[in-house]
Amino acid sequence: SAVISQKPSRDICQRGTSLTIQCQVDSQVTMMFWYRQQPGQSLTLIATANQGSEATYESGFVIDKFPISRPNLTFSTLTVSNMSPEDSSIYLCSVSPSGANVLTFGAGSRLTVL
């Protein structure tokens, strides 16, 4: 199965700043998914990122707040913009390798906004 590396693993940020999270996969994948997991909660899908096209955002998430890049088939970034304490969460990158019907997740990036 695919191996996913996320950076940073954790960070503490100031209110009003932005942070970009990187997701690197060891194989080429068509789709990459970004999830948010708020403290003590389940996972919520933010958006689906396809290489060469605009990301598709889920209800409640907008591109201005969570811009996503997908420059190639092994890499994606998620930016959390103009952060507030409510953005304190774990952000997870996920892929579904071609032909598979399951998701592989990275370890996540834990953001704390002060």
Next chain:
Amino acid sequence: LAKTTQPISMDSYEGQEVNITCSHNNIATNDYITWYQQFPSQGPRFIIQGYKTKVTNEVASLFIPADRKSSTLSLPRVSLSDTAVYYCLVGASSGGYQKVTFGTGTKLQVIP
């Protein structure tokens, strides 16, 4: 996307078999049932997937009745390392990937 309902938490003693049931009354014909395990500070990890009847792998068994409106994840002889949150998901493969919605999950606490 089909919604799932599962117990919020469960406790079990080491060495016991644990059964976690998930309800998915609105499951669609082409939906699969997938279970994931999540440890603290890690992303969810795939455990098992099935469509109907019974599926078994080296980690768990998955029982799905004929109407597919529920499923049961069975973990044989749990150990302390099985303490985790277990998520039941239903969804269909579309274009080679599975778009799914995570439910609340079941927090399993294994007691010595």
